[in-house]
Amino acid sequence: MPAPADAGLFRHGVASGDPLADRVILWTRVTPADPRAVIDVDWRIAADPALGQVVAGGTVQARAARDFTVKVDAGPLRPDRRYYYAFGARGERSPIGRTKTLPEGPTARVRLASVCCSNYPAGFFNPYRGVANRADLDAVLHVGDYIYEFQNGVYGDGSGLLRIPEPRKEAVTLSDYRIRYATYRSDPDLQEVHRVHPFIAVWDDHEVTNDGWAGGAANHNPERGEGDWAVRQAAAYQAYLEWMPIREAAGAGIHLYRSFRFGTLVDLLMLDTRGVRDRQAPGKDLAAIADPRRTLLGAPQEGWLFDELRASQRAGTAWRMLGQQVMFSRVTPPQWPVPYPDTWDGYQGARDRVLDFLAAERVRDLAIVSGDLHSSWAFDVTRNPWDGYQASTGAGALAVELLTPAVSSPPLFVNPGAREMAPLLRAALPHLKLLDGERRGYVLIDVTAERLLAEWYFVPTVQERTAEETRGAAFVCERGSSRLVTA
């Protein structure tokens, strides 16, 4: 793997994302010596790795107003093809990226890797390297926490690893967030995984700040000079859209929910459960937690989700997949009075609406891919795990959930006291198939018309760079079963 350039115009690499059957977003950034410069950047996309058979190309301008990032919606392309692309400016060439369009029509197989929670000071991005080393993926699903907003040392100290993120303070302003993305994109493993695979990404809370909701965040503190929430959120969103290979929606407002059709095999629906949600209810406020008026998705997104699921089921698409942030499954045993308010457990009315919809519309073969918790979980998704669900047969299950461990953030159960939670949860949750609270890695999701296979790959450490990984767990969901079985 070539070392990333730490000088020159193209020092942040290249990326692609939001693939469709006929087009894909291509991304790069130039770093000019003069911040007032306007730089012509040419691009081309080709059918071969040597970029001989060019199928599209052009020139775009990089300028300060978008932090010198460049995004192109390249097409028209042919479905289910690998393509290769590069940028050039002022006589310099970028690395050559590789991407893939979505299939159309009958589709035998789809392979995705799911990742989240890459925390630069907390460790090396070894899981990204593992994903980059897989040549046969259709796309990488990033379910959020692509960056962390904190000052070094608050959540992960990169001093010993020489991974201190810039700026040397918490990211609050547009300039802060842009600089933070630039630090992350200096990482060679992150650059490589972007270079070789298209990304389909959504944000979680740390792209803005910890435990965010539509109107604020636990870690937004105007009294400490962090200013107006709306200004901060808009700044964070702007930097995200500048730096991520995402197709930007037309019109007012920002929403990230969008769908990707992998031929007749998978409809992937990406959700934003963070940016438009109601404030977390205090854990003891059970009435608020059950209140159907409280929302995680907001009415427009919820309506869109239901329309998409219904249409997908009726079209006969084999599988439906949700890419979203916070854990969906019920994880609070009845004898535990206080639910964890930052997951769908804290928005039970909203979750009931989804479950009611799945049951009423007979939406089947649905896999919910989540992240956020810095741990690995797998569930049969059921309305009530203790009533009307049978673990031995999967009777009563409506979907399955696959929760992605962190790339490098500190694992959930590493601290004494927390570690003891794992066996208690395993004993208390009949629908829980996997809980690993101590390792980092990613999930490989391999889909055919007959079954969905999910494999958890773990890395031995993030304290040094390594390509080592182990297959830690694997479950299969046979089509029509809505349940996970050890593979």
Ligand SMILES: [Fe+2]
């Ligand atoms: Fe995270």
